[in-house]
Amino acid sequence: xxxxxxxxxxxxxxxxxxxxxxxxxxxxxxxxxxxxxxxxxxxxxxxxxxxxxxxxxxxxxxxxxxxxxxxxxxxxxxxxxxxxxxxxxxxxxxxxxxxxxxxxxxxxxxxxxxxxxxxxxxxxxxxxxxxxxxxxxxxxxxxxxxxxxxxxxxxxxxxxxxxxxxxxxxxxxxxxxxxxx
Numbered sequence: 001x002x003x004x005x006x007x008x009x010x011x012x013x014x015x016x017x018x019x020x021x022x023x024x025x026x027x028x029x030x031x032x033x034x035x036x037x038x039x040x041x042x043x044x045x046x047x048x049x050x051x052x053x054x055x056x057x058x059x060x061x062x063x064x065x066x067x068x069x070x071x072x073x074x075x076x077x078x079x080x081x082x083x084x085x086x087x088x089x090x091x092x093x094x095x096x097x098x099x100x101x102x103x104x105x106x107x108x109x110x111x112x113x114x115x116x117x118x119x120x121x122x123x124x125x126x127x128x129x130x131x132x133x134x135x136x137x138x139x140x141x142x143x144x145x146x147x148x149x150x151x152x153x154x155x156x157x158x159x160x161x162x163x164x165x166x167x168x169x170x171x172x173x174x175x176x177x178x179x180x181x
Contacts, residue, residue, distance in 0.1 A: 027164025069096060
């Protein structure tokens with residue numbers, strides 16, 4: 001052989017009773033994972049909350065500094081930008097600057113905009129028409145109709161699921177808790 005293939009040996013139930021034990025154990029393992037994930041999420045939320053409390057005064061001070069600098073910069077903009085010739089002010093500690101953002105289009109009234117665009121003969125350039133297959137409608141059609149369509153297929157997959165019974169194992173866990181108390 002060219003290499004050693006290592007396979008993990010897994011248990012296989014030998015009868016329905018043993019299969020039932022597998023399902024019960026799967027439920028127990030799932031709940032253990034859920035408990036650990038819940039604890040982890042709570043720990044994360046607690047840490048986020050503590051960090052947020054520590055960050056908040058810094059964010060407040062940062063906003064105050066930004067506001068003060070903006071008031072100064074706007075009040076002295078003409079001299080700082082050399083009558084608009086430069087947009088960046090460089091200081092020993094850093095820089096501040098003015099920049100125009102990207103142009104954005106706001107459609108305040110779609111119906112009016114489409115009408116106006118069409119009136120000016122710009123529909124092909126400025127209006128997008130999208131054709132798509134309505135999948136939910138295709139599913140409602142008869143199989144013969146769907147089979148006759150090119151480029152359309154309805155697929156269906158079978159899955160194997162295990163749903164451990166929650167109550168019977170939870171009852172056992174409650175009994176364990178009562179014993180501990």
